[in-house]
Amino acid sequence: MSATDHSIRKGEVLLAVDQVSLSFGGVKAITDVSFDIRKGEIRAIIGPNGAGKTSMLNVINGFYHPQQGRITFKGQTRSKMRPSVAASQGIARTFQNVALFKGMSTLDNIMSGRTLKMNSNFFWQCLRHGPAMAEEIRHREFVEDIIDFLEIQAIRKVPVGKLPYGLQKRVELGRALAMEPDLLLLDEPMAGMNLEEKEDMSRFIIDVNTQYGTTIALIEHDMGVVMDLSDRVVVLEYGRKLADGTPDEVKADQNVIDAYLGVAH
Numbered sequence: 727m728s729a730t731d732h733s734i735r736k737g738e739v740l741l742a743v744d745q746v747s748l749s750f751g752g753v754k755a756i757t758d759v760s761f762d763i764r765k766g767e768i769r770a771i772i773g774p775n776g777a778g779k780t781s782m783l784n785v786i787n788g789f790y791h792p793q794q795g796r797i798t799f800k801g802q803t804r805s806k807m808r809p810s811v812a813a814s815q816g817i818a819r820t821f822q823n824v825a826l827f828k829g830m831s832t833l834d835n836i837m838s839g840r841t842l843k844m845n846s847n848f849f850w851q852c853l854r855h856g857p858a859m860a861e862e863i864r865h866r867e868f869v870e871d872i873i874d875f876l877e878i879q880a881i882r883k884v885p886v887g888k889l890p891y892g893l894q895k896r897v898e899l900g901r902a903l904a905m906e907p908d909l910l911l912l913d914e915p916m917a918g919m920n921l922e923e924k925e926d927m928s929r930f931i932i933d934v935n936t937q938y939g940t941t942i943a944l945i946e947h948d949m950g951v952v953m954d955l956s957d958r959v960v961v962l963e964y965g966r967k968l969a970d971g972t973p974d975e976v977k978a979d980q981n982v983i984d985a986y987l988g989v990a991h
Contacts, residue, residue, distance in 0.1 A: 739798075740765045740941050741786065741909060746795030748781055748965075755781040756792070759967045761960045763909065768935050769943045770952045770973075773962035774985075779945045780822060782962070783911050786943070787819050788812040800908070814842055816908035820898045820915060822945075828887030832897050835886055836872055839904030840865040872900045876930060892923035899930065903940075910934065912944040916951055924948065928955060953977065 741763045748756040756778045763769045771779050784790040786797060791806035798804075799815065818839075826835050873882050876896050881889060886897050895915060902910055915931065916924045928951060934940050946952050952959060953973040961969040961982050969979045976982055 737767075738765050739763070740800065741943075742798040743782070743786070744796050744798065746782075746785055746792045746797070748778075748785060748790055748792045754965050756785070756962075756965045758795075759962070759965070760795075761967065761970055763941060763943050764958075765941055766935070766939055767941060767957040768931070768955050769941075770956035770959040771943060771945050771962065772947075772949075772952055772959060773968070776964070777962040778965040779962055780913055781965075783819060783913055783943070783945065786812075786909075787817050787911060813905060816906075817911065818902040818905040818907035818909075819911035820895075820902050820913055822913045822917065826886045826894060826898055826901070829885055831883050831885055832878060832889070832900075833866075833869060833873065833882045835897055836869045836900040836904050837865065839901040840869065842905065869900075869904055872903050875903075875933070876900050892919050892926075895919065895923075895927065896930070899927075899934075903934065907940060910940050910942045912942060912946075914945050914947065916946055916948050924951060931955060 739762045742760075743762065744760050746756055746759050747754070759778070759782065771782060773779055781790060785792050788807040788809045788811060796803050796805050797807075799812075799817070802815075827838065830838075870882075873879055876899065878893065878896055878900070881893060881897075886894055889897065895918075899912075899915065912931070915927055919927065931942060931944070932955065935942050944955070946955075956973055958971065959969075959973055959976045960967060961976060961979075963985050968985060969976050969982045971979070
């Protein structure tokens, strides 16, 4: 894997959410929420079920279009954007429920993340000859590097539907990494995992962030994971921002304690 684009220096704002509101009929999923994600950080989004966390990720990657507010990514401001455009501009994501091609192998699932990077026209891709073959070899080498990085060499040819849940989550992370994202959105990457699997996934998230400089925004319910991994945390409750700061600041915030952490003073 290659390093990400460094046109925005570490610590500068990569993405800004500005007064975003999202409703479905009369139900308000997000109300006037603002926060930013800085280049090179791991940014956690936490809150109880129904707080609007996944809806916020869907707004960021263009799946939902907010009724109010705007998103600024790499200095470009928009009110809405299609997911395909978000992906082409450097935003990749994983999902709460694993979204893989269950009948395809680990290798082919991760290769599907390279689609936007392929330049050969459809004719050459169908023939699997000439320029398309040379390009596919280059992309396969890239994917093999990801497989090595995620330590899943032994399952590279196994259909993902036959894999245990923790390994499926790792394959989904590999597919997102294959897009070479500037911003990686992880929606509950530890959900359904045992302790050992959580430790492995935490290590990979840290390595993606430190070795490749990938900026990460993650939703996670395991507070131990959040406090260990994150540089900053934003807390949502009923679609509104409740708190924002470092893990230590958030843990000490009385509003968060009362509404979410459930520890009374």
